[in-house]
Amino acid sequence: MTRPATEDELAEAIRGANGPLRVVGGGTRGMAPGGEPLETGALSGVTLHEPGALTLVAQAGTPLAVVNETLREAGQCLPFEPMDHRPLLGTAGEPTIGGVVGGGVSGPRRVRAGACRDALIGVRLVTGEGRAVKSGGRVMKNVTGYDLAKLACGARGTLGVLTEVAFKVLPLPADMRTLAREVRGAPEAAALMSRALASPYEVTGAAWDGARVLLRVEGLEGSVAYRAGKLGDLVEAEPLAEDPWAAVRDAKAVAGAGDLWRVHVRPSDAPAVLDRVPHERALLDWGGGLVWLRTAPGTDVRALMGVPGHATCLRGAAPPLHPPAAGIAALEEGLRRRFDPRGLFRGGPLRREGPGAARAMAAP
Amino acid sequence: MQMPAPDARIMERRAQVASRLRAVLSPGAVIDDPVATRAYECDALTAYKCPPLAVVLPSSTQEVAAALRVCHEEGVPVVPRGSGTSLAGGALPTADSVVLGVARLNRVLETSPEDRFIRVEAGRTNLSVTGAVEGLGFFYAPDPSSQLACAIAGNVAMNSGGAHCLKYGVTTNNLLGVTLVTMEGEVLEIGGAHMDPAGLDLLGAICGSEGQLGVVTEATLRILPKPEGAMPVLVGFDDPVTAGACVSGIIEAGVLPVAIEFMDRPCIRATEAFAGAGYPDCEALLIVEVEGSEGEIEEQLGAIEAVARRHDPVELRRAKTPEEAAAIWLGRKSAFGAMGQLGDYMCLDGTIPVSELPRVLGRIEALSREYGLEVANVFHAGDGNMHPLILFDANADGQLERCEALGAEILRLCVEVGGCLTGEHGVGVEKRDLMGVQFGEGDLEMQMRVKDVFDPGWLLNPAKVFPLGASEGRRA
Structure with missing residues (x-):
């Protein structure tokens, strides 16, 4: 196992690699392919946090918990509320901030505040040729050169090993309130969430767990009280005392044995997906834009969904990523080859594209 | 500023290229008369001009694809153009290139309030996107100051920002999908009405690639519900350093205004003479705007004013009516026009970490004295995106060169303190030769490899973004 402590050591390890590398941060998200283990955990530490500039820079192996705690102490947070995959996938380990970026992991607040890729303003990474590359920086408005940070975000490590983000x-938020309303049918739930998200009350969470529509408002105290009141009147929802958002974020509603899917569609298409794809449990997040499904093993969600969008398989026999259209596939392949000409980050020869590892680590 | 020498073999084939383009486009869509092509010789960076070989104005994605196929077969470089409002020379042609203007692609294709997006053809102007959805209670957030004229195509190419991006982000944060036509004429759908890509985030690479990866003909844009109201407060200070500290203080207080704008004394004086907005005669002022209901505005402005008072403001003026709000914005919105009255000016666009504001303002002042050219500062302070305006006389011998040298010094300074060359205008030709200040050879190599994948022949806007020396081996 290699555990480089600096970017130079990492670059050297990559240049010296003879075959596929299994690059892991915390190893909790089931993304790492097969190969020689290469751990990023020693590249750790928050390198810069400037509360007055709303900026944080951290080495990629920094535990997510450390990032969250550093921000919390200054009254700040990551806007995109990354989920914890451990309960759902039954994985163990310490999630790292590099893994969050590599997986492009975003939670309920994504619907209002944007995704991981939207908050990401710069990266450093080492390519498959062992070349250290930077893109973006530490300022939030930056159009200097191509945005390689966006490409790296969600690339599951296939373009290079992140060293700094x-x-x-x-x-x-100083205050938060949740409103809930019992809704049994998906079409009604989707329509209600749409109405809430189209209101001026800045809804930062809109989910349906099969029984209740949950809506969240966050911000300054007086403002939250006002908006929660108005929103409650608009959609006839009642205040909820409990905080359900960690459970929504971690998709607790679909936990358990079976295949696991995330389906990204335009929100009003979510009911059609639920109608067409036989499933055991379902959860709608992002106002319906994200459909979590637990299905019987072998269910071909992609063939059944019947609406535009894509489906990611987190656990099951299907390839993890939705196969792209031919023209897009050619571009993706071209980019991967230019960042990783030797295919070090794409898994061993016996492995199909994608994380067989997710299956191996799945909950019993 | 150098541009590559035009390819004489292409110039000789002007008639043939134009006739092949005519054969695949609607009548009137090809301009090759040398007098008429002069209308396309530059964009808003008017210091550099060159009429193109020809101009095409397609009316559909299929026509764009057909025109690109012809140019690809003929080996002719193509310069995509939105409305031509680039301040960085993004749409500056070469004599051997075809300008592909998307202005005729301006229809709204789909509006979906329930899924909160609008799909438009990319030649549609920024402001008219909001115009198409405001009746439904929505708006399109990115608001570059050229929004009346600039096209979504150009916004996507340059990843345009605006005054309100502290809260709402820039173009890339509000873009869900595009139809992209490659240089070979292949039509690709990237992204769509759903959130987040299946595989690599190609949309993220395309946005801000300055028309070098493909021609965007349609865009799916996120629309947001209009806030109930908005109100600004004006805060004046007797030195710019304190104003800078106040910006950080507001952000640290946990309030997220939609905009924090900064103007220094030269800029305040110029706008007062021009627009008479009634600004205090002070060293620096901030305009801070918040949104929400009356009570929410009260809560936020209260917190902001509490921070401001700790910084000994010489003036603290909260708007109470829409008329007072308009008066506060009047000077800021006429700042560029006011500076134009004083003579020629060059507008820079570097971004710096907000904490470096005091130091950078001091250094700019010193540089301004050293070069003997006045610099006025007006910018988006919340996100550190500076717009130093260097005043000069284009007709005086050597002043343009001196102004450009001063501009380069200021941009080097932005990079030195941890910032970047351009926050929202783009690299174009203007900052092209400074890219080495911010990036190493390896950084630029990987960016150029992205272009290799999308445009292997380097025919799309080839002389932009990358220093000519760096891209020489790749350009045809």
Whole structure:
């Protein structure tokens, strides 16, 4: 196992690699392919946090918990609320900030505040040729050169090994309220969430767990009280005392044995997906834009969904990523080859494209 | 500023290229008369001009694809153009290139309030996107100051920002999908009405690639519900350093205004003479705007004013009516026009970490004295995106060169303190030769490899973004 402590050591390890590398941060998200283990955990530490500039820079192996705690102490947070995959996938380990970026992991607040890629303002990474590359920086407005940070975000490590990531952060909401309304049918739930998200009350969470529509408002105290009141009147929802958002974020509603899917569609298409794809449990997040499904093993969600969008398989026999259209596939392949000509980050020869590892680590 | 020498073999084939383009486009869509092509010789960076070989104005994605196929077969470089409002020379042609203007592609294709997006053809102007959805209670957030004229195509190419991006982000944060035509004429759908890509985030690479990866003909844009109201407060200070500290203080207080704008004394004086907005005669002022209901505005402005008072403001003026709000914005919005009255000016666009504001303002002042050219500062302070305006006389011998040298010094300074060359205008030709200040050879090599994948022949806007020396081996 290789565990480089600096970017130079990492670059050297990559240049010296003879075959596929299994690059892991915390190893909790089931993304790492097969190969010689290469751990990023020693590349750790928050390198810069400037509360007055809403900026945080951290080495990629920094535990997510350390990033969250550093921000919390200054009354700030990562805007995109990354999920914890451990309960759902039954994985163990310490999630790293590099893994969050590599997986492009975003939670309920994504619907309002944007995704991980939107908060990511800069990266450093080492390519498959062992070349250290930077893109973006530490300022939130930057159009200098191509945005390689966006390409790296969600690339599941296939373009290079991240060594440093920089974010635009947000003030931690001073107050939060959840409204709930019992809704049994998906079409009614989707319509209700749409109405809430189209209101001026800045809804930062809109989910349906099969029984209740959950809506969240966050911000300054007086403002939250006002908006929660108005929103409650608009959609006839009642205040909820409990805080359900960690459970929504971590998709607790679909936990358990079976295949696991995330389906990205335009929100009003979510009911059609639920109608067409036989499933055991479902959860709608992002106002319906994200459909979590637990299905019987072998269910071909992609063939059944019947609406535009894509489906990611987190656990099951299907390839993890939705196969792209031919023209897009050619571009993706071209980019991967130019960042990783030797295919070091794409898994061993016996492995199909994608994380067989997710299956191996799945909950019993 | 150098541009590559035009390819004489292409110039000789002007008639043939134009006739092949005519054969695949609607009548009137090809301009090759040398008098008429002069209308396309530059964009808003008017210091550099060159009429193109020809101009094409396609009316559909299929026509764009057909025109690109012809140019690809003929080996002719193509310069995509939105409305031509680039301040960086992004749409500056070479004599051997075809300008592909998307202005005729301006229809709204789909509006979906329930899924909160609008799909438009990319030649549609920024402001008319909001115009198409405001009746439904929505708006399109990115608001570059050229929004009346600039096209979504150009916004996507340059990843344009605006005054309100502290809260709402820039173009890339509000773009869900595009139809992209490659140089070979292949039509690709990237992204769509759903959130987040299946594989690599190609959309993220395309946005801000300055028309070098493909021609965007349609865009799916996120629309947001209009806030109930908005109100600004004006805060004046007797030195710019304190104003800078106040910006950080506001952000640290946990309030996220939609905009924090900064103007220094030269800029305040010029706008007062021009627009008479009634600004205090002070060293620096901030305009801070918040949104929400009356009570929410009260809560936020209260917190902001509490921070401001700790910084000994010489003036603290909260707007109470829409008329007072308009008066506060009047000077800021006429700043560029006011500076134009004083003579020629060059507008820079570097971004710096907000904490470096005091130091950078001091250094700019010193540089301004050293070069003997006045610099006025007006910018988006919340996100550190500076717009130093260097005043000069284009007719005086050597002043343009001196102004450009001063501009380069200021941009080097922005990079030195941890910032970047351009926050929202783009690299174009203007900052092209400074890219080495911010990036190493390896950084630029990987960016150029992205272009290799999308445009292997380097025919799309080839002389932009990358220093000519760096891209020489790749350009045809």
